[in-house]
Amino acid sequence: MGEFELIARHFTRPGRSARPALALGVGDDCALLQPAPGQQLAISTDMLVEGRHFLSTVAPERLGHKALAVNLSDLAACGAEPLGCTLALALPRADETFVAGFARGLFALADAHGIELVGGDTTAGPLNLCITVFGQVPAGQALLRSGARAGDELWVSGGTLGDARLALEVFRGTHALPGEAFEAVRRAMELPQPRVTLGLALRGVATSAIDISDGLLGDLGHVLQRSGVGATVEVDALPRSAVLAAQPQALQHECLLAGGDDYELLFTAPASAHAAVLQAGRQAGVTVTCCGRIEATPGLRVINAAGQPVPTPWRSFDHFQ
Amino acid sequence: MGEFELIARHFTRPGRSARPALALGVGDDCALLQPAPGQQLAISTDMLVEGRHFLSTVAPERLGHKALAVNLSDLAACGAEPLGCTLALALPRADETFVAGFARGLFALADAHGIELVGGDTTAGPLNLCITVFGQVPAGQALLRSGARAGDELWVSGGTLGDARLALEVFRGTHALPGEAFEAVRRAMELPQPRVTLGLALRGVATSAIDISDGLLGDLGHVLQRSGVGATVEVDALPRSAVLAAQPQALQHECLLAGGDDYELLFTAPASAHAAVLQAGRQAGVTVTCCGRIEATPGLRVINAAGQPVPTPWRSFDHFQ
Structure with missing residues (x-):
């Protein structure tokens, strides 16, 4: 063929009723799209x-x-x-x-x-x-990386942060998991759920947002740089699956903080919007967890539940490293 | 690095004055673009x-x-x-x-x-x-592949149709050219000029258009299929460089009709718009040449200047053939 x-x-799927925005689909030199006024x-x-x-x-x-x-x-x-x-x-x-x-x-x-x-x-x-x-x-309502402000709370969506990275480690042969546990984290790696509904619900609520593709710390770094602020992340607050929670602490930390491939939203909102964020999560049917705070002091600090610094010896994932 | x-x-080219349509460029999760109303x-x-x-x-x-x-x-x-x-x-x-x-x-x-x-x-x-x-x-003014009508004239832009294919044959080692001639056709292959200004000038004048990427006959075939018409192409009318014109006739025909990589516009317009097409070409500073006619009879016929049929033993370029 x-x-x-x-x-x-x-x-090509002929005869499908297209969205109002779609004027002409596959098969010509260009597609034509008409965004709403x-x-x-x-x-x-x-x-x-x-x-x-x-x-x-x-x-x-x-x-x-x-x-x-x-x-x-x-x-x-x-x-x-x-x-x-x-x-x-x-x-x-x-x-x-x-x-x-x-x-x-x-x-x-x-x-x-x-x-x-x-x-x-x-x-x-x-x-x-x-x-x-x-x-x-x-116009003007897009969530950008540049809107985080000192005093904002830091939030993350979903409940299985780090599972994709854990699956990768199994594929790499550096770690072993029982069959069922492996299938669960493999699903997280292969079938990520884009948080589109949550993103829409966060318009006018969140001050900044990014999706976690290269690892939480690396992606948060982009937000901090663009926004000219710093942050403290509480690693023990980060949501994780039962499978990940059963792994050694160092591996948990690496998967949660430097994992990548999560495709969860990492976003900031004023503390005064705390209830509105929880409401947006409920509306979208997605868990949202407050996991840190934006601060005026530059830099990125990671602490545990006791407030002690947690080592972060990893780099953000870089395709050419 | x-x-x-x-x-x-x-x-990234910070500080460049962006087009009015560009609200946000490289560096966030998405670019934001605002088409005019x-x-x-x-x-x-x-x-x-x-x-x-x-x-x-x-x-x-x-x-x-x-x-x-x-x-x-x-x-x-x-x-x-x-x-x-x-x-x-x-x-x-x-x-x-x-x-x-x-x-x-x-x-x-x-x-x-x-x-x-x-x-x-x-x-x-x-x-x-x-x-x-x-x-x-x-809205409604895009040139489509589906608009060709029986009686329309068939036009092609540019003056070096087939040169890109000739260069490819030299790279493939099936043909040889003197250095200067090779550099000229290599330029056609490596530095095609998109006919953007001509496309704009043809709005409201042309009834259909396509760019020649896979070869004139193959691309014309898409227009005929979409428009439900046939066509006759006069091969001797097709514009060609002095370099191509000096090659054996069979090679000329293959480069012109089945060459591909030309990125010239192949378009149709009513015979009554003949002068308007020439004017559009002048306005855009691009040669336009009438090279055939759209007909009600299905199929694609190629003739020479004497009106005799010309054999077309090639398929359109298919990446998986």
Whole structure:
């Protein structure tokens, strides 16, 4: 099967009732999108490479999910409502089983968020997935990295921070887990849930937000730098699964603070908005946990529940380190 | 140098006066873009892989140009005004010479079209470049593939159709050219000029348009299929360089009709708009040549100046054939 046929068979879904914003989808030189009046378009792009962002062992359907999820997570971190995405795909060969599974996983998540694949490109080459997502947000209401203020509380979403990193350590062979525990953390790694609804609920509540892709400390560092502030994180307050909580403390700390691949939202809000944040979490059906405080003193401090400093010997994940 | 530093050094240009449409550029989870009221957003994405879309011999600066050019060409084919782009880049290693040259070439073309790089992603991996471009076009005025009508004239832009393919044949070793001639066709292959201004001038004049990326016949086939019409192309009317015109006829025909990588516009317009098309070409400073006619009879016929059928034994370029 050739390139055009492969695309046509798995990536065009004729006759689907498109969103009002989508004027023209796959099949022309460009897709045409019409954001609602007064809305800004939020755009993000992520490239996934085998061995870096996913392992060859991942099921194609889960890979389709994850490729879109990590992009939707960027829209969530801006408080943007998803509209559509494009997909560019390099494949070593025209592997229909892979493409069919990948498309199934991608479209299942796209449908869950009411968005369409509006365009794309397919080519032969080492496996590479590049998705660009588009969302809309009322002008001036986007959650930015630059809005954290001294005195703000620091929050994190979800209940399984660090599980993706724990799964990676098992795949790497540096750690072992019983089968069921491994399946649970593997799910966290392969099927992250983008916090889109929470991002929308946090508009007007949170002062800044970022999604945790490179590790909590590294991503928080971007917020602190952009906002010109410092922070203290309480590691014992960070939410973790029963599986992670059963691991040695040093491993827990590494997974929680330097893990990456979590795709939870890390955000700040004034202490006066504490109840509003909890309400936003309930509204979105997502646990939100206060795990620290933004301070005027520059730098990033990590303490335990007793207030003692916790060592942080890891660097943020850097693809070229 | 790490990933973040590499990006910061070469891909952020702080303090640049952004377009009015650009609310927030590189450095947050999303870029924010505000199309003018009443405009649709045109979006296209292209992925370039070494050995498929470019050779390892290409200078990084030319590669930066070409990666953006092929995307701008899609906006041109829709008659859209470019606003911005994102870049996702997989690099085998953090090679600063490559990145610096690539960024130079990309920004030179971006500046020529008044657009900004609004976001991106960099990762380690086999060399892969994925650019997504955004443009705007008044609602309902985009040039589509579906608008060709029987009786329309068929036009092509530019004067060096087929040169990119001729250069590829030299690189492949199937053909030889003297040094100067080779440099000229190599330029056509490595530095294509997206016909953005022509695309804008053709709004309201052309009935359909596509850019020639996979070869004239293959790309025309997409227009005919979408429009439900047929066409006759006169091969002797197709514009070609002096270098190509000096090659054997069979090679000329293959380069002109099945070459690909031309990034010229192939478009249709009513015969009554003949003068308006020539005027659009003058306005854009681009040669436009009438090279055939759209017909009600399905199928694609190629004839020479004497009206005799010309054999077309090639398939459209398919990345998986």
